[in-house]
Amino acid sequence: PPLFCVHHMGGSVLEYYQLAKYLGEEQPVYALQSIGLDGKHKPLTTLEEMASQYIQDMKSIQPQGPYFIVGYSFGGKVAFEIARQLHELGKEVKLLAIIDTVAPRLRKTGDRENAPPPDEPRRNHSRLAKFLSLNSHERIDYVRNGLRIHRTFGKLRIPYQFYLRYIKRSLLEAGSLDVYWTNTRAFTHYVAPSTYPGRVTLFYSDEKLQKLAVTPALNWDKLATGGVELHFIPGCNHATIIQVPYVN
Numbered sequence: 001p002p003l004f005c006v007h008h009m010g011g012s013v014l015e016y017y018q019l020a021k022y023l024g025e026e027q028p029v030y031a032l033q034s035i036g037l038d039g040k041h042k043p044l045t046t047l048e049e050m051a052s053q054y055i056q057d058m059k060s061i062q063p064q065g066p067y068f069i070v071g072y073s074f075g076g077k078v079a080f081e082i083a084r085q086l087h088e089l090g091k092e093v094k095l096l097a098i099i100d101t102v103a104p105r106l107r108k109t110g111d112r113e114n115a116p117p118p119d120e121p122r123r124n125h126s127r128l129a130k131f132l133s134l135n136s137h138e139r140i141d142y143v144r145n146g147l148r149i150h151r152t153f154g155k156l157r158i159p160y161q162f163y164l165r166y167i168k169r170s171l172l173e174a175g176s177l178d179v180y181w182t183n184t185r186a187f188t189h190y191v192a193p194s195t196y197p198g199r200v201t202l203f204y205s206d207e208k209l210q211k212l213a214v215t216p217a218l219n220w221d222k223l224a225t226g227g228v229e230l231h232f233i234p235g236c237n238h239a240t241i242i243q244v245p246y247v248n
Contacts, residue, residue: 007074018244
């Protein structure tokens with residue numbers, strides 16, 4: 001049966017090249033890429049929409065289960081939502097493999113759909129409060145430092161998006177930026193609508209375990225009622241876990 005791989009935050013699927021290579025020529029591998037990378041179509045804005053669309057794409061290749069799904073980083077959450085929706089459709093998921101992704105929180109009664117994370121208003125408020133607490137000279141330095149960081153790392157900021165889309169970059173590059181920005185927001189706002197009755201097979205790195213105050217299961221044990229099968233990949237980080245030599 002085919003293995004379906006879900007794209008990362010940038011929407012591309014090239015990160016799965018080495019994985020597909022080491023699985024061998026007899027293992028069919030299909031990769032689900034973000035809509036909108038061509039700069040002509042509007043990106044899907046929620047993980048639920050992405051999962052629904054990707055299920056249709058999967059069924060065009062494999063009409064019936066069991067399904068084998070893998071998601072790396074951002075794709076881990078999408079893969080989970082795909083598996084959850086497939087279960088609701090009465091389809092069997094044989095493998096849900098998640099690579100180095102922390103589980104989303106579970107939606108509680110009264111939660112609004114697509115609501116911002118609880119800490120987002122506080123984070124924005126703290127930045128404003130910090131700025132207002134500075135004197136005039138400190139504010140100038142604060143703004144200058146922010147602009148310097150923005151020039152270096154701020155390619156996802158709204159003014160820079162405008163610059164790339166309408167002034168400097170090609171349609172294709174603008175599409176990639178739109179996808180990244182839209183996926184980032186979708187990733188941040190996703191809350192699991194329900195638990196998943198199947199098993200999660202989790203591959204995780206040193207980096208995830210050391211930097212995050214979570215269990216080795218990365219909180220997937222709170223969502224996967226069928227349990228979590230853990231595979232620790234020593235020596236790698238989030239970026240290298242899916243590259244040689246760790247991928248083989």
